[in-house]
Amino acid sequence: MKQSNPDASPIAVNEPLPVPATPGGYFSAMIVVCAAALVMAATIPGRTQGLALITNRLLSDFPQLTDDQFSWINFWATIIGGLFCVPCGWLLDRVAPKYIVLATMGTLALVTIGMSTATDARTLGIYITLTRGLGQSMLSVVSITLMAKWFRKDSSVAMGSYAVVMTMLMVVGFGLLQGKVVTAGWRPMWASLGWALLMMTPIAALFSWPVTAGRQAADAAAVPSGSASLRKALGTSCFWVFSLSISLFGLVSSGVSLYQVKIFDSIGLDEKVFHVCQLIGLGIGLLSNFITGWLARKTSLSFLLGLAMAVFAASLITLPLLRTPGQAYTQAVVHAFSGGAIVVLFYMIWVHSFGPKYVGEIQGAVQWMTVIASAFGPPVITEGRDLLGSYQAIIWLLSALAGALALAAFVTHVPVAKRGDWSVLDPMPTKGYGLSQEAN
Incomplete structure (x- = not known):
């Protein structure tokens, strides 16, 4: 009887053997990075920043809606839309991403076009909820999961590149939309956005997990060593520290950024300073993406997150203390650098620690947390200001x-899937789904 080697790396029963980090070659890897970035850029109609482009002009078309009523519509749309994350993650572990991209992005395009024709508040609320669910929730999960399932090993450079490409696409998109909304109004601009998404949908779907000569169809489901299920991931401190960190960052970003002009006004800084800080933040964020991706190849991800969150906390402490434009610009550099690092680490940690097999479900759960946190951002800032008496008090509480x-x-232990930390788990039962990840 053949004896097993006790010194060999453990491999889970019935788990496929490891596959190359960049199956199909670097050209295919580049295509996947661009496709995932394009899918994330397509979330613009469902993001707070996208809706903010048209809010004032939209409200002028709906005089029956007050600012507070619209805020509550947006709040509940975000909460309900966040529920779309969970089934999306489940599907991504069972259905090839290209089919989900085709269905989700195409539907979002049609919803965006439909929203441009809304004439009553109820219909508007339904459309906003669908853009939140399909865009901010589902397409975000699809984009991140596509990267996680493709890049199995040494994904730090790929994730850093993804963050950079995605940010550049967002900047171009927002720049074009800002010009369109001023010259044409919100309805033509929103309709044009929907038609643009509809035309990009087949391209994004085509390049989501392309099949190449160097890559077999079965590679799409191949898993290195072992992977943790969502239930197992929820039982680790790593999951909660990283998910709560990105959720807090999202809460602060949605809350503080929405009211940062008022915060600056309360400390004697004008709106021009705010706009310069936004531009500074963009450049520094891109630089941080590259540096964090490089450092992640050499340093523990939990250590990097600890540093990033400590710098993030320091940037929040200084925000209410700013008095001059120079101080504001310095604070913007620090804040953007920490934010860029947190975002890249968020992209990297899940497949690194829990493996790619169940990463769709795991990232669906995390995305749901971040969406809910971002929904609470604005009310946390305003209610905290009213309850504690100032912006400074609530911002310092968030800093703590x-x-x-x-x-x-x-102090958090980070599991490493490729080391075999989850190789003792039983594999997920397979079922005969007609659109499985092996069906190319």
């Missing part, structure tokens, strides 16, 4: 939470 998460990150 960021500091606590930084400490937790420094």
Whole structure:
């Protein structure tokens, strides 16, 4: 009887053997990075930043809606839309991403076109909810999961490149939309956005997990060593520290950024300073994406998260203390650098720690948390200001939470899937889904 080697790396029963980090070659890898970035850029209609482009002009078309009523419509649309994350993650572990991209992005395009024709508040609320669910929730999960399932090993450079390409596409998209809304109004601009998404949908679907001569169809479901299920991931401190960190960052980003002009006004800084800070943040964020991706190849991800959250906490402490434009620009550099690092680490950690087999479900759950947190951002800032008496008090409270998460990150154990940390798990039962990941 053949004896097993006790020193060999453990491989789970019935788990496929490891596959190359860049199956199909670097050209295919580049295509996947661009496709995933394009899918994320397509979330613009469902994001707060996208809706903010048309809010004032939209409200002028709906005089029956007050600012507060529209805020609550947006709040509940975000909450309900966040529920779309969970089934999306489940599907991504069972259905090839190209089919999900085709269905989700195409439907989002049609919803965006339909929203441009809305004439009553109820219909508008339904359309906003669908853009949140299909865009901010589902397409975000699809984009991140596509990267995680393709790049199995040494994904730091790929994830950093993805963050950069995605940011550049967002910048171009927002720039074009800003010009269109001023010259044509919100309805023609929103309709044009929908038609543009509809035309890009087949391209994004075609390049989501392309089949190449160097890559077999079965590679799409291949898993290195072992993978953790969502239930197992929920039982680790790594999952909660990283998910709570990105959720807090999302809460602060949606809340503070929405009211940052008012925060600056309360400390004597004008709106021009705010716009310069936004531009500074963009450039520094891109630089941080590259540097964090490079450092992640050499340093523990939990250590990097601890540093990023500590710097993030420091940037929040200084925000209410700013008095001059120079101080504001310095704070913008620090804040953007920490934010860029947190975002890249969020993209990288899930497949690194829990493996790619169940990563759709895991990232669906995390995305749901971040969406819910971002929904609570604006009310947390405004209610906290009213309850505690100033913006400074609530911002410092959020800074304390960021500091606590930084400490937790420094002491958190990070599992490594390719090391075999999850190889003792039973594989997920397979079922005969007609659009499986092996069906190319």
